[in-house]
Amino acid sequence: MTEFPTEPPSASIPERAGDTTPESPWPLRVLSENLKRYFERAPEAWIEGQLIEANIRGGHAYLTMRDLDVEYSLSLTVWSSVLRGLDAKPEVGSRVVARVKPSFWLKNGRLSMNALDLKPVGIGDLMVRLEKLRQALFDEGLFAPERKKKLPFLPQRIGLITGRDSDAEKDVLRNAALRWPGVTFEVRHTAVQGVNAVAQVIAALKELDAHPDVDVIVIARGGGSFEDLFPFSDEQLVRAVSAANTPVVSAIGHEADRPILDDVADLRASTPTDAAKRIVPDFLEETSRINHARDRMELALTRFLEREARSLESLRTRPVMAAPEGMVNVRREDVERLTARSYSAVTHRLRRDTDAITHLRTQVRALSPQKTLDRGYSVVQRAEDLSIVRHPEDAPSGASLLIRLAGGKITAVSEGEPAHGN
Structure with a gap:
């Protein structure tokens, strides 16, 4: 204690707790009175929990309330004046809300918590809270279909979170083994109701989610009252399931039971038995499907081969296949005809x-000129330029001439144009 206000001290008493020393201590009454004044200024508060002890002595009730999620407890005192005004007497195991205020007793230095009012939490109140939480998580998108992870067809190993020696555990293990004899489980036993359920289930969930061989996780519990199943609507557990990387199957209670875990899980099974049917295939059914598929494939292949065999037989019986050289002969005749x-x-x-x-x-x-020459004609040319002499004046007297005859050439000298009358 460091800053408690005190009554006006005497000259020899320190004013503040921090000013006290071994040589100048406070009297015990000063500390007690300061503590009493401090606690009396504390406001009243409404708290919620579960009653784990309830003793009524001398008209007063002495209760122990425990937190719903963790191992915290608090002692409460209900004086007779308050107890008489309650609608129902406190009972062990009931869920209640209490209006409390601390009180410090000077004589023995004991701090106690007085309950000024006490109300049981009814199922109706719990359901209202649950629906408000469900709506808030829905608005947040935790139930969206696109967040759901697909379960593997045949998981390598199945994680199972359930109560020890519970019917739910037996139902899941037995029915899964009947459907697929080789199935293996990684089982984690936890509390499935009460104040320890949420913390233990979350711890088991995280452990199995980190397991390298676990392909799917089943959270299973048999039927029970609304209060018994309430831990599976806890917000911490719901968020842990939403954050898990491994697909989670919710198998809580019966068909009519609907905790919030069902909404956030990747698959909701109506019962633990239904969960076993949903997480592994049926060996006989799958074998039957394989045999049926094999028969269909064999039938389809047989029909295909028969159809192709008929096609080949039809091709073989055609004239072109019976005498394939006929087509060549026809073409050869065409070629010979066209060649001819x-x-x-x-x-x-x-x-x-x-x-x-x-x-x-x-x-x-x-x-040709040669034919003309053969008939007795000749061609006269001037020797100097080989021009043809067509008129007498073209060959004046003394001009050298070349005469081309049928049998060769001769030369001559022109004597000029002969006189008229000679």
């Missing part, structure tokens, strides 16, 4: 063109 036509056309064209060339050669030869 081509040869005939080319031969005819050659003959016609040969005749035309012969005719032209004859014409050319008939018109």
Whole structure:
């Protein structure tokens, strides 16, 4: 204690606790009176918890209240004047809210907590709280379908959180083994009701979520009262399940029970037995499906082979397949016919063109200067420039001439134009 106000001290008594020394201490009454005044200034407070002790002696009630989530407890005193005004007497195990105020007794230095009012928390009140919490978590998006993780078809190992030697544990293990004999479990036993349930379930959940071989986690509990199942609507547990990386299956109570855990879990099973059916496939059913699929594949393959065999047989019986050279013979005849036509056309064209060339050669030869010379004509050219002499004046007297005859050439000298009459 450091800053308690005190009554006006005497000259020899320190004013503050921090001023006291071994040589100048406070009298005990000063500390006690300061503590009493301090606690009397504390305001009243409403608290909630579960009664774990309730003793009524001399008209007064002496209670012990424990927190709903952790191992904290508090002693309460209900004086007879308050106790007489209560609607119901306090009972061990009941959930209550109390209006309390601390009180300090000077004679023995004891701090006590007086309950000025005490009310049981009814199921209706709990349900209202639960629905408010459910709506708040829904608005936050913790129940959204896209957050749900898909369960593996055949988990390698299943994590199971349940009560020790509980019917829920037996139902899950037995029914899962009946469906798939090779299934293996990693079981964690926890409290499934009461003040320790939430903390233990959360611890087991985190442990299994970190296990490398666990592919799915089942939280299972059998049926019970609304209060018994209330831990599975605890906000801390709901948020822990939402944050888990491993898919979580909720199997709490019966079909009609609906704790908030069902809404946040990746899969809600109506009962622990239903959970066993949902997390592993049925061996016989899967074997039957495989056999059925194999039969269908065999039938489809047989039909396919039969259809293809018929197609091959149909192809083999066609004329083209019975005598494949027939198509070649037809084409060969076509080629021979076309070859003959081509040869005939080319031969005819050659003959016609040969005749035309012969005719032209004859014409050319008939018109050639050589033919004229052969008929006795000659061509006279001047020797100096080989120009043809067409008129007498083209060859004056003394001009050298070249005369081309049919049989060769001769030279001559022009004597000029002869006299008229000679």
